[in-house]
Amino acid sequence: APLSLSLSLSLPGWRDSAPRPRREQEWDDALPTPTSVNYHFTRQCNYKCGFCFHTAKTSFVLPLEEAKRGLAMLKEAGMEKINFSGGEPFLQDRGEFVGKLVQFCKQELELPSVSIVSNGSRIRKQWFEQYGEYLDILAISCDSFDEDVNVLIGRRQGKKNHVENLHKLRQWCREYAVAFKINSVINRFNVEEDMNEQIKALNPVRWKVFQCLLIEGENSGEDALREAEKFVISDEDFDRFLDRHKGVSCLVPESNQKMRDSYLILDEYMRFLNCRNGRKEPSKSILDVGVEAAIKFSGFDEKMFLRRGGKYVWSKADMKLDW
Numbered sequence: 001a002p003l004s005l006s007l008s009l010s011l012p013g014w015r016d017s018a019p020r021p022r023r024e025q026e027w028d029d030a031l032p033t034p035t036s037v038n039y040h041f042t043r044q045c046n047y048k049c050g051f052c053f054h055t056a057k058t059s060f061v062l063p064l065e066e067a068k069r070g071l072a073m074l075k076e077a078g079m080e081k082i083n084f085s086g087g088e089p090f091l092q093d094r095g096e097f098v099g100k101l102v103q104f105c106k107q108e109l110e111l112p113s114v115s116i117v118s119n120g121s122r123i124r125k126q127w128f129e130q131y132g133e134y135l136d137i138l139a140i141s142c143d144s145f146d147e148d149v150n151v152l153i154g155r156r157q158g159k160k161n162h163v164e165n166l167h168k169l170r171q172w173c174r175e176y177a178v179a180f181k182i183n184s185v186i187n188r189f190n191v192e193e194d195m196n197e198q199i200k201a202l203n204p205v206r207w208k209v210f211q212c213l214l215i216e217g218e219n220s221g222e223d224a225l226r227e228a229e230k231f232v233i234s235d236e237d238f239d240r241f242l243d244r245h246k247g248v249s250c251l252v253p254e255s256n257q258k259m260r261d262s263y264l265i266l267d268e269y270m271r272f273l274n275c276r277n278g279r280k281e282p283s284k285s286i287l288d289v290g291v292e293a294a295i296k297f298s299g300f301d302e303k304m305f306l307r308r309g310g311k312y313v314w315s316k317a318d319m320k321l322d323w
Contacts, residue, residue, distance in 0.1 A: 137314065211235075
């Protein structure tokens with residue numbers, strides 16, 4: 001049976017238990033709380049997406065116990081949701097590394113929400129059998145339902161069909177009670193595409209639609225590994241794409257303005273990445289100086305995080321999904 005929701009994920013149900021909103025002066029004076037953290041623990045990837053803004057500049061991955069130590073520090077500082085990303089998270093030990101982190105965060109740290117963003121190419125059913133119960137949300141990146149466009153973008157490896165694999169992963173998420181999400185980057189090659197039918201058929205809990213973003217040193221500039229300028233679209237082009245898909249209830253749009261400073265990003269060394277100047281400027285590692293000292297240099301806009309709906313019903317236990 002298709003996945004159905006008994007509540008709307010756009011409803012801010014978290015507000016019932018949220019503390020009193022901060023006054024403007026309190027926002028200015030207080031350090032941000034790391035409520036939701038994106039940990040890019042690896043930069044290695046098997047795809048070559050032309051617009052990628054977290055490219056494979058190193059092959060470094062923290063030892064498992066050090067990563068766990070950092071995650072425990074973040075929980076102590078107020079983290080409620082962790083999202084594991086890359087690179088491609090399932091390249092590391094065939095998913096064992098991220099699987100152990102997922103299990104640790106749900107079982108030991110008891111975080112309300114644990115999620116992964118992946119291109120899906122290396123996920124095996126055995127992974128779901130071992131770790132699926134500990135994962136709240138699996139987000140699969142899919143920018144087009146036309147395989148020729150996926151080839152143009154670089155989101156394909158060998159002869160493997162990205163769209164066919166997406167449907168297989170969708171079914172595994174049903175079988176193992178993992179909420180399924182889709183992330184799409186809208187760019188020059190897919191901006192005219194109509195994805196209404198395919199998204200509605202897959203019925204994700206959320207469809208995150210990003211406007212292609214330039215980050216100097218990552219996908220733009222002399223020292224970048226990608227040249228994303230040819231993928232960039234205007235705000236008007238992005239708005240037209242959104243208008244074409246306004247009937248998709250799970251759509252969550254993110255323009256460049258909303259996206260740039262409203263994410264807390266940890267790199268492979270557990271350093272917060274500040275994107276306020278159009279490039280990723282790292283803090284010191286939380287493992288060396290602690291969360292409070294490092295987050296001062298994160299550039300994180302907590303007000304924009306809340307304004308864009310960054311905090312939502314993100315625990316599968318609260319989603320009341322009909323698997």
